[in-house]
Amino acid sequence: MNETSPQDSSWTPEECAWSIAAIDSIRSEVHKVIVGQDRVLDEILLTLLCGGHAVVEGVPGLAKTLLIATLAKTLSMQFSRIQFTPDLMPSDITGTEVIEEDRTSGTRSLRFVRGPVFSNLVLADEINRTPPKTQAALLESMQERQVTVGGVAHRLPSPFFVLATQNPIEQEGTYPLPEAQLDRFMLNIHIGYPSEAEELEIVTRTTGGTVIQPSTTLDASDLFRLQAAVRQVPVAEHVAKYALRLVRSTRTKEHADSTVAESVSKIMKDYVAWGAGPRASQFLILAAKAKALMSGHTHVTPAHIQAIAVPVLRHRIVTNFNAEADGVTSETIVQRLLDSTPIDPLGDRRPLDQLIT
Numbered sequence: 001m002n003e004t005s006p007q008d009s010s011w012t013p014e015e016c017a018w019s020i021a022a023i024d025s026i027r028s029e030v031h032k033v034i035v036g037q038d039r040v041l042d043e044i045l046l047t048l049l050c051g052g053h054a055v056v057e058g059v060p061g062l063a064k065t066l067l068i069a070t071l072a073k074t075l076s077m078q079f080s081r082i083q084f085t086p087d088l089m090p091s092d093i094t095g096t097e098v099i100e101e102d103r104t105s106g107t108r109s110l111r112f113v114r115g116p117v118f119s120n121l122v123l124a125d126e127i128n129r130t131p132p133k134t135q136a137a138l139l140e141s142m143q144e145r146q147v148t149v150g151g152v153a154h155r156l157p158s159p160f161f162v163l164a165t166q167n168p169i170e171q172e173g174t175y176p177l178p179e180a181q182l183d184r185f186m187l188n189i190h191i192g193y194p195s196e197a198e199e200l201e202i203v204t205r206t207t208g209g210t211v212i213q214p215s216t217t218l219d220a221s222d223l224f225r226l227q228a229a230v231r232q233v234p235v236a237e238h239v240a241k242y243a244l245r246l247v248r249s250t251r252t253k254e255h256a257d258s259t260v261a262e263s264v265s266k267i268m269k270d271y272v273a274w275g276a277g278p279r280a281s282q283f284l285i286l287a288a289k290a291k292a293l294m295s296g297h298t299h300v301t302p303a304h305i306q307a308i309a310v311p312v313l314r315h316r317i318v319t320n321f322n323a324e325a326d327g328v329t330s331e332t333i334v335q336r337l338l339d340s341t342p343i344d345p346l347g348d349r350r351p352l353d354q355l356i357t
Helices: 013-030 038-050 064-074 090-094 132-144 196-206 220-232 237-248 262-271 278-294 302-313 321-326 330-340 352-356
Strands: 054-057 079-083 095-101 108-114 121-125 146-149 152-155 161-166 187-190 272-274
Touching: 013 038, 013 064, 013 220, 013 278, 038 054, 038 064, 038 161, 038 187, 038 220, 038 278, 038 302, 064 079, 064 121, 064 161, 090 095, 090 132, 095 146, 108 152, 132 146, 132 161, 187 302, 220 278, 237 278, 237 302, 262 272, 262 321, 262 330, 278 302, 302 330
Parallel strands: 054 161, 054 187, 079 121, 121 161
Antiparallel strands: 095 108, 146 152
């Protein structure tokens, strides 16, 4: 597989048309195997187009593993699945050094045996079932794109994506990811139950004798081309300011800013312990670019910011005891932000650097 990096490309109508056709072909092939889950597929695909990682949450039996494995096959990527358990060790993920003896000379040397993290698409299944030490081994690989063993750095393949799953039930005996580590994940994706019609289609497909296999539509070079196209999608200044207002409104110490509505300021002070950091602003803009491209638009609009705000922000807002007592979730707070934050308050046209300082 080609392991080059994404290169800058000109944002032309031809490039936009090719990108839209490529994304549609991926959707079509995945839906040969997966019934419904359009939003979930788009959010996972969006993560790949941005070169990020995602946490996928859903109860058992919703085809999380099948969806990710099918997407890897469609994109011709090497896929590995790591089942996280309480006794899993960091070396079980990253790999380890073994002693190897040369039978002719009798000399011994250390040889590094790669672990399952050396894949293009890694499914970290039930990441909250393993202790923090093992979680940290995977999260280091996500951030640095390399594994260091015995003082030697081993580069991970490119492209490299981690899609971690968490089971929202049976939380006893688990190790929830700390907020600082959750922040490394671009999106927090929730999978719900299928509709009645979708569940009937699932039952019909899976209880028959026909097995449908998706076709490979793109390779690594095509994916790099799509990633470069995402970076080229233009964002107007007032749209970027709107995204920043959403993120900065989650920070209770910054509500002296006149652009923060009084109702938003109150709910933040009452229910939020910590707000989203600068990484949220970066991911919100980048995800909106990918959303625009996937929707067939040539530029980012406030609607694209709104469409992706919940999965970008909900795992970055830390609620306090009052929120837990009143049944207020971080998702509720993000939705309140979207309802109350004006797109362009009072015709504010201050330079971007003045608004964010």
